[in-house]
Amino acid sequence: MSKLSIFLLLVALVVAIDADGDSDVGRPCDGRCTIRDLNSPRLLCVRDRRTNTCTKLRACRLRELNCRRRDSGLTPLKESCVTRCRNIRGGSGVSGQCAKRLRTQSPHSIDSKQVRACRSRQCIDDKIAGCWKDRQGACILQTRCEANRSNCVRQSNQWIRTSQWRCRGNVQGGGARRCHSQPIIIKD
Incomplete structure (x- = not known):
């Protein structure tokens, strides 16, 4: 190979890497809200663990918010159980203190692995x-x-x-x- 062809190959490689690295910056966010999304009555509950604050949001609003957070270098917000927002009155965008969890399972619930193992234990000559x-x-x-x-x-x-x-x-x-x-x- 000649020096010119090696040089052109390196230039093409640098341009490809540069174009690939810039593709995330100008990329539009997925999941913009549509009329159908805004008319849907379904709301999600999003919990901020740091402050224990819950917010009611539509699914498309959560996607938009996470897109802005991603562009800013912040971690995305995650959906929480809907019952955590049960004390918050109002529609989408309303925040308040999160309610306590409803699901409190005992360590020996009927479905637990320990109980299943205990119940399947074999009986030897026990009549x-x-x-x-x-x-x-x-x-x-x-x-x-x-x-x-x-x-x-x-x-x-x-x-x-x-x-x-x-x-x-x-x-x-x-x-x-x-x-x-x-x-x-x-x-x-």
Whole structure:
């Protein structure tokens, strides 16, 4: 290759890199609001984590705002749960203090991984049914394994082993019944 062709190749490469780098600066923003967008009743809730301020916005207004923030070098705003804006009265563009979250899941919710693992645990040779009671005075005839499995989802009202006479009249698989309060005393 001649020196002239190498020089022209380098110039073309520099021009291509320069043109590629400038393409983001003058680029128009995507998602400008249309009449259809402005007539839509759907509003999004946008939360500023720093100040815990929520703003109701239309989806196209959020896209426009994020486009301006991107051009200014700021991080884009993200949509939050709509319930965070439930205390803010008014339409699009109205801001206020964010409401507290509604969803508070316990660590042992029914769908949690721990509960599923607990309930799928295998029972080995557990066929003898015993009497089990809970805090509310109910008694049930069940095996140790069945009691452990149902205790996976019963955080505050666990099945506890009790005397067999408390389950008098219960049948295994027949559900819970009120516990008997006194044992049967047979007099001669």
